[in-house]
Structures are given as C-alpha cells and as structure tokens.
Amino acid sequence: MQLLISDANILIDIEEGGLVTLFFKLPYEFCVPDVLYYEELEDQHSHLCELGLSLRELSAKSLSRVSAIKAKYAKPSTTDVFALLLAQQESCPLLSGDKDLRDAAQAELIDVRGTLWLVEELVQQGVINTNQALEAYAKMKAAGRRLPWPQAVKRIRQMQD
Numbered sequence: 068m069q070l071l072i073s074d075a076n077i078l079i080d081i082e083e084g085g086l087v088t089l090f091f092k093l094p095y096e097f098c099v100p101d102v103l104y105y106e107e108l109e110d111q112h113s114h115l116c117e118l119g120l121s122l123r124e125l126s127a128k129s130l131s132r133v134s135a136i137k138a139k140y141a142k143p144s145t146t147d148v149f150a151l152l153l154a155q156q157e158s159c160p161l162l163s164g165d166k167d168l169r170d171a172a173q174a175e176l177i178d179v180r181g182t183l184w185l186v187e188e189l190v191q192q193g194v195i196n197t198n199q200a201l202e203a204y205a206k207m208k209a210a211g212r213r214l215p216w217p218q219a220v221k222r223i224r225q226m227q228d
Contacts, residue, residue: 068096069094069160070095070096070098070159071095071096071097071159071160071161071162071180072098072154072160072161073098074099074146074147074150074164076163076164077162077163077181078108078112079112080182080212081185083210084186084206084207085202085203086186086189088118089189089194089195090118090189091119092192092194093189093192093194096119097119097120097121098120098121098122098123098153099123099153100124100125100152100153101122101123101124102125103146103147103149104122125152125153129152129155132152133145136151136152136171139171140167140170147165147168150163151175151177154172155175159178160177160179161180162185163179163181164181164182164214169181182207182212182219183214183218183222186200186223187200187222187226190226191226197223197227200223200226201223204220204223
C-alpha cells in the first residue's frame with residue numbers, strides 16, 4: 068500500500084466535504100508527522116487516527132534539516148516543513164493544498180498532490196460517483212475552503228463524459 072504524507076489542510080478539506088470516512092477506503096496509507104498531528108489536528112480531529120490516519124516521527128537526520136529548509140523557504144510553517152521532510156524521508160508523495168508548501172516541496176523534487184487529486188481518486192476508485200464529488204466540493208466551498216473551484220468542477224464534469 069503506497070504511503071502518502073499529508074499536511075493538515077488536505078484533511079480539513081476532505082472532512083469539510085463530508086468525505087473523511089470514504090477517504091480511508093482508498094488503497095493508500097495516509098500519514099502525518101506526529102508533531103503536526105499534536106499541534107494542529109488532535110484537538111478537533113482526533114477521530115482521524117481511529118479511522119486510519121497514522122503518525123510517524125521524523126528521523127534525527129530529517130530533524131536536523133528543519134532549520135535549513137525553513138531558511139530556504141520562509142513561508143511554510145514549521146509543521147508544514149515537518150510534512151515536507153517526512154515525505155522526503157519516506158520517499159513518497161506529499162498531500163498539500165498550501166501554495167507555499169507545494170512550491171517548496173516541488174523545489175525539493177517531492178511529488179505533490181492535492182485535494183482535487185484526492186477527490187478524483189475517490190471517483191476513479193469507485194468509492195464515490197461524480198455527483199457525490201460535486202456535492203463534496205459544494206460543501207467545501209460553503210465551509211470557506213480555498214480551491215480552484217472552476218477547475219475542480221470542470222475536471223469532475225469531464226469525468227462524467
């Protein structure tokens with residue numbers, strides 16, 4: 068099963084879209100850095116671990132790179148840098164919708180995927196249909212989540228054809 072490292076905003080998008088239980092039916096292992104979980108998710112999203120979210124620690128070698136990455140890319144938060152470094156450490160894709168984190172990860176040659184990819188993957192894997200995807204996007208938008216809405220809807224509609 069392929070490992071995917073996530074930042075917090077992806078998980079919140081999926082939750083706001085009402086897809087969180089379906090999300091864990093995908094054939095991936097979803098993981099976040101333990102520090103990111105305890106600082107950003109535990110209080111309001113602790114149920115994610117019960118559903119299948121796993122936590123991993125950064126190795127000493129990865130931890131030693133936090134300051135250098137923060138100096139090189141000033142805008143991503145420290146917890147976001149932990150997600151980037153964990154994806155790099157585990158040689159796997161990073162799930163993020165944060166522009167600054169995505170830019171830094173891509174500059175570090177890390178495969179980055181976002182909420183649109185996840186929703187489309189749910190459709191392609193037969194977990195949801197395109198109407199459910201569009202409903203999820205409507206919920207995310209109503210909750211104030213920031214995605215490229217015209218592109219998101221267009222891509223799902225293309226999947227209907």
